[in-house]
Structures are given as structure tokens and as C-alpha cells.
Amino acid sequence: MRQELREICAPVLxxxxxxxxxxxxxxxxxxxxxxxxxxxxxTGYPLPA
Incomplete structure (x- = not known):
């Protein structure tokens, strides 16, 4: 499963x-x-403190 996901994501990565x-x-x-x-x-999107 993990290898399959890596292969699917590879072009985008x-x-x-x-x-x-x-x-x-x-x-x-x-x-x-x-x-x-x-x-x-x-810096226009700071996370709430």
C-alpha cells in the first residue's frame, strides 16, 4: 500500500x-x-496564538 501511494504521488512530488x-x-x-x-x-495568515 505504501509503495502504491508513493508511485501515485511521485509525479506531483x-x-x-x-x-x-x-x-x-x-x-x-x-x-x-x-x-x-x-x-x-x-505573515498575513498567522496561526492563532
């Missing part, structure tokens, strides 16, 4: 792991404006 945003974040080539926008959007 590859797309997520190879997304340009994630790749740029990992290797340091992400433009500063993109990172700033991400941080700004992310």
Missing part, C-alpha cells in the same frame, strides 16, 4: 520539488522581490 521558487530558494538564485512577496503573504 517531483513538480513540487522542482518548482522554480523552491529551486531558487535552495540555491540562492531566488530574486529578493519574490522572497519578500512570499514573506509578506505568509
Amino acid at each position: 517531483r513538480k513540487v520539488l522542482n518548482h522554480p521558487f523552491r529551486t531558487g530558494l535552495r540555491n540562492g538564485t531566488l530574486p529578493g522581490a519574490a522572497l519578500a512577496r512570499f514573506v509578506h503573504q505568509d
